[in-house]
Amino acid sequence: MSVQAILKVEDLTKHFALGRSMLSSGDVIKAVDGVSFSLMQGETLSLVGESGCGKSTIGRLVLRLIPPTRGAVFYQDQDIGQLPPERMRKLRSEMQIIFQDPWSSLNPRMTVKEIIGEGLRRETGLSSSERKKRILRMMETVGLRPEHYDRHPHEFSGGQRQRLGIARALIMRPKLVVADEPLSALDVSVQAQVVNLLARLKRDLGLSYLFISHDLAVVEHISDRIAVMYLGKLMELASKHQLFSQPRHPYTQALFSAAPTTEVGREKKRILLSGDVPSPLNPPSGCRLHTRCPQAQEDCRRLEPEFKLLSPGHWVACHHPLAS
């Protein structure tokens, strides 16, 4: 039996129009530009990249929180852009999101039971005692105590709030969870607790994760496959093992080599990219990395590289991929 893709993204593109006003015809930010990938049932696929690369926009497009400019998102082979609103609303409970900031993503006026139970209101025919039971069971699953039931978000620490956000997402019994930087607002000593919780929930509930993060250490720990993005495009996509042992794209290599590690005194070959990330308002021609790439050649400036399969399961968009 082959593994099914729970999510398929084809040529996904999102352009944001900026300041179309009296003064200008408006610039366009190409936040996501022709991205295709699939997420298998039970898999954790991570999207990594630096700020402005479009990884969070993909998370929102996948859940159709914003409509794409072009391209399609297939959830279990259904094009969610074509679904009638009522069907889409039903589907939403199967696709949930965990946000980065546990301070601004929880309504301060709502209690824990209201925050976690809000989605259940759509499930008519659920008696209030059944509802309470389900909320309490969910709280236990994510490690919140029953006495937290009537409290407000401000009474919790960052880690506990993130547990609340996770409980709110999971009470709908989703199959697909988009986790958008779920750890970056947390203290180091609390991060490990949440990483372990996410891993356990995935195993127990059979979830598939689209995990969006810039923290490579966490990504390497949690992922099955990893997709590397730069300025709205996929640069490389492969299994975690392939990507960390043999990156084929110069950007992946530079990104991984730039991440500091806790090994003291190990001689590191750091590949520094020159300059900063260019603005997505006006991305470079040809390959978007060519302005910073240590391997750039003449054709990189003119021609945009195709995203192609170099070896089984290993996709790269580069004219001159690194030797394997």
Place this chain on the structure above:
Amino acid sequence: MEALLNIENLEVSFHTRQGVARAVCGVSYDIGQGEVLGVVGESGSGKSVTALSVLRLVPYPGRITGGRIHYDGRDLLAIPEKQMRKVRGDRISMIFQEPMISLNPAFTIENQLTEALHSHRKMSQKEARERATEMLAMVEIPDPAKRIKDYPHHLSGGMRQRVMIAEALLLDPDVLLADEPTTALDVTVQASVLDLMHRLNQRIGTAIMLITHNLAVVAESAQRVVVMYCGRVVEQGPVREIFEEAAHPYTQGLLKSIPKPDGKGKLVEMAGIVPSLFDLPQGCLFNPRCPQSRPECVQSPPPWREVRPGHHALCWLNA
């Protein structure tokens, strides 16, 4: 190594409606000539407040309530404000986490950089501009003569942090206090800014106090490390010993909770959360979370002991 700046028994309290929070409590450490000292800790550990105390810039309602800061034969906490102003920015300068909000958006880079040169060095506008351009070149900003006319919003985050570093180093200070200087930056930009700070430290010999929550940044940049928890220094020692033979269970826990490249399975979790400064536990502040807690840890505050030469920990273990 001779101590350049010596913090001794520093006490800082915040007086709020909820009560008095002792944000820094008997903190002592020093930084040597030309040294890079890493100060690590989680939010609320007092690492930033300690740095701000060195410049006497602790924000209201915080107050320095005790201790001494020895620098250049003086106690910085005792000298008059007028003398302190000469130390600030000139002998000891500071850069902050947010390059986006640390520069004034209404002034050009030139305005901001030359201001200090006018007031501290009485330079003419022409001299000041030359010196500022030179500094921008030193922090590797391309085309500095043109960039100096830009406003902060023209620059990217990495470039702004370079401008901040240039500004901090303009007057050739002895000590640079760098509070989370790369936290707001992307990892590839972080690598080049850290690389720049390292080379400047080598070249001009400015001592750097690198304050961060990111242990990996410290492992790569610092020579010595100070670990803080709830307003106290819990461990201090040479960087290699801290990362390879940490003596304090808190430091050990922090290191274990970072995913390792070859890591498989579960991460080692640290139990519980950082306690509130208004509601600190008895005895050792870490004891409710400590896997090796013993009866004495709950009863009385732990001693500050030397584990190995130059390596200390605030802990009842190894007693």
